[in-house]
Amino acid sequence: MSLQTIIMGDPRADRVVPPTGFTANLTVFAAAAMAFLAVFAMALSFASGRLADRWESELAQSSTIRISAPADQMVAQTEAALRVLDQTPGVASARVLSEAEQQALLTPWFGPDLPVANLPIPQLIEVIEEGAGYDAEGLRLRLQGEVPGAVLDDHTRWRKPLVAAAERLRTLGVFSIALIAATTGVIITLAAGAALAANAQIIDALRLIGARDVYIARAFVRRFTLRTLIGAAAGTAFAMAAIAVLPPAGGEGGFLTGLGFRGVEWFWPLVVPPLAAFVSFWATRTAALRRLKQVT
Amino acid sequence: MIEFQDASMGYGGGKLFSDVSLDLKPGSFHFLTGPSGAGKTTFLKLCYLELVPTDGRVAIFGQDSRKMSRDDVAVARRRIGVVHQDCRFLDHLPMSENILLPLTVAGRDTAPEMGNLEELLAWVGLSAQADALPPELSGGERQRAALARAVIMAPDVIVADEPTGNVDWDMSLRLLSLLVELNKMGKSVVVATHDMNLIRQAKAQTQTRVLRIRDRTVQQAEVDL
Ligand SMILES: Nc1ncnc2c1ncn2[C@@H]1O[C@H](COP(=O)(O)OP(=O)(O)O)[C@@H](O)[C@H]1O
Numbered sequence: 001m002s003l004q005t006i007i008m009g010d011p012r013a014d015r016v017v018p019p020t021g022f023t024a025n026l027t028v029f030a031a032a033a034m035a036f037l038a039v040f041a042m043a044l045s046f047a048s049g050r051l052a053d054r055w056e057s058e059l060a061q062s063s064t065i066r067i068s069a070p071a072d073q074m075v076a077q078t079e080a081a082l083r084v085l086d087q088t089p090g091v092a093s094a095r096v097l098s099e100a101e102q103q104a105l106l107t108p109w110f111g112p113d114l115p116v117a118n119l120p121i122p123q124l125i126e127v128i129e130e131g132a133g134y135d136a137e138g139l140r141l142r143l144q145g146e147v148p149g150a151v152l153d154d155h156t157r158w159r160k161p162l163v164a165a166a167e168r169l170r171t172l173g174v175f176s177i178a179l180i181a182a183t184t185g186v187i188i189t190l191a192a193g194a195a196l197a198a199n200a201q202i203i204d205a206l207r208l209i210g211a212r213d214v215y216i217a218r219a220f221v222r223r224f225t226l227r228t229l230i231g232a233a234a235g236t237a238f239a240m241a242a243i244a245v246l247p248p249a250g251g252e253g254g255f256l257t258g259l260g261f262r263g264v265e266w267f268w269p270l271v272v273p274p275l276a277a278f279v280s281f282w283a284t285r286t287a288a289l290r291r292l293k294q295v296t
Numbered sequence: 297m298i299e300f301q302d303a304s305m306g307y308g309g310g311k312l313f314s315d316v317s318l319d320l321k322p323g324s325f326h327f328l329t330g331p332s333g334a335g336k337t338t339f340l341k342l343c344y345l346e347l348v349p350t351d352g353r354v355a356i357f358g359q360d361s362r363k364m365s366r367d368d369v370a371v372a373r374r375r376i377g378v379v380h381q382d383c384r385f386l387d388h389l390p391m392s393e394n395i396l397l398p399l400t401v402a403g404r405d406t407a408p409e410m411g412n413l414e415e416l417l418a419w420v421g422l423s424a425q426a427d428a429l430p431p432e433l434s435g436g437e438r439q440r441a442a443l444a445r446a447v448i449m450a451p452d453v454i455v456a457d458e459p460t461g462n463v464d465w466d467m468s469l470r471l472l473s474l475l476v477e478l479n480k481m482g483k484s485v486v487v488a489t490h491d492m493n494l495i496r497q498a499k500a501q502t503q504t505r506v507l508r509i510r511d512r513t514v515q516q517a518e519v520d521l
Pocket residue numbers: 307312330331332333334335336337338339
């Protein structure tokens with residue numbers, strides 16, 4: 001049963017099985033719906049994958065040290081902290097945030113007129129990592145000993161679960177696609193089984209006049225493969241169009257606006273219709289050959 | 297051609313017949329008789345590979361039926377034209393396509409056979425019914441169409457299961473003369489029937505043998521009827 005005979009077909013061979021309008025339409029619809037879901041699951045996977053990557057790269061490279069100390073000790077402790085950082089492997093650079101920068105960070109919460117200088121506001125030091133980063137626990141212990149007012153905020157406490165969640169989401173998306181493919185196989189198997197049962201007498205008659213199993217199977221396989229291909233192509237096209245017209249992701253594109261495909265990712269949904277056709281091909285072929293074993 | 301060697305057959309419980317040894321030779325004409333339920337259809341099913349014997353062996357064209365793969369069976373059936381008791385047409389296809397179906401399923405091009413088909417339809421007297429659907433035909437017409445389908449592949453053997461079962465006497469004679477004609481063309485013919493008049497008629501036209509299923513065995517009828 002070559003792919004060519006599946007696509008080109010043998011019109012006479014097709015005619016041996018009577019056409020079935022209603023179940024044919026159901027198969028096309030089911031394939032379209034499954035393809036639509038698969039494309040969305042794909043978009044979800046890509047979006048969460050991108051999100052995980054971005055969070056990881058944005059957050060992994062920087063962390064903050066906050067120094068809270070009485071005003072007269074502030075400068076000394078800041079210098080002590082910088083010295084510690086200077087000696088810590090994995091730290092690329094450390095920079096004391098200026099008063100203006102600190103004010104900019106606080107503005108969203110307290111407004112622009114906050115007199116930063118008059119308030120006991122902690123001093124922030126931005127730490128940029130290099131390579132695999134530094135040993136956070138080791139640094140924390142050293143700071144505790146040498147700079148009593150320093151608190152290391154390495155973001156990992158909240159960054160790791162977020163990245164893990166995004167990665168889990170991507171995995172779930174891939175798993176959903178596998179489930180959708182399996183469900184498509186199940187639907188096609190059931191539909192093909194029904195078609196085979198409905199045509200049991202025809203199958204008997206064909207066997208008795210010398211039809212080989214593959215010949216009979218092909219009549220069903222071709223039908224279901226083509227129906228699935230057509231349905232899946234329509235579902236995929238519809239889903240791609242729906243995703244294309246989602247509001248574009250802005251500069252701060254969050255998860256929802258980031259849902260979609262970027263660049264070559266648009267190639268991936270195109271895999272859905274052939275994949276669905278392939279699943280249908282095997283499901284129908286297996287169902288047909290198994291059924292034919294019961295016919296002499 | 298079709299060889300029974302100590303073949304026995306039964307469904308589950310008792311045996312319909314045991315230790316049957318026969319050789320249906322090329323060019324022979326056999327009738328198979330016996331009361332209803334004796335196992336005539338069963339015997340023919342052993343001949344066209346729908347069943348295998350419970351014991352012993354049935355060889356078709358030299359191949360043990362029990363050892364044939366499903367594809368071997370399909371290919372062997374192309375050399376055996378069967379007229380089934382219930383004809384078994386595809387009701388959604390016109391008669392012409394039904395008659396050509398053995399060629400179609402064998403993957404042969406039917407275009408060069410159209411002249412052949414017309415001749416065949418004329419021969420069985422169904423030229424006018426070529427485009428009719430099977431349910432539109434009478435019993436006798438269906439039997440004749442089944443015969444046409446059975447011979448389209450120019451098979452070596454024709455097997456007919458009560459081909460005159462539901463047709464009147466005139467039609468029976470017509471069908472018989474078709475079978476006799478095929479036999480004279482060199483085909484082996486096996487016909488199950490319980491119509492003794494038909495057998496008598498056949499004997500007048502050609503050399504035939506009569507097999508009788510009786511007392512759990514299949515015997516060649518020694519005495520003429
Ligand atoms: N598939 C089957 N399963 C069980 N018993 C069967 C089957 N086919 C036929 N029989 C039984 O075998 C006997 C012979 O049947 P059959 O060969 O059709 O006889 P005939 O054609 O001579 O009338 C009958 O008693 C029938 O009930």
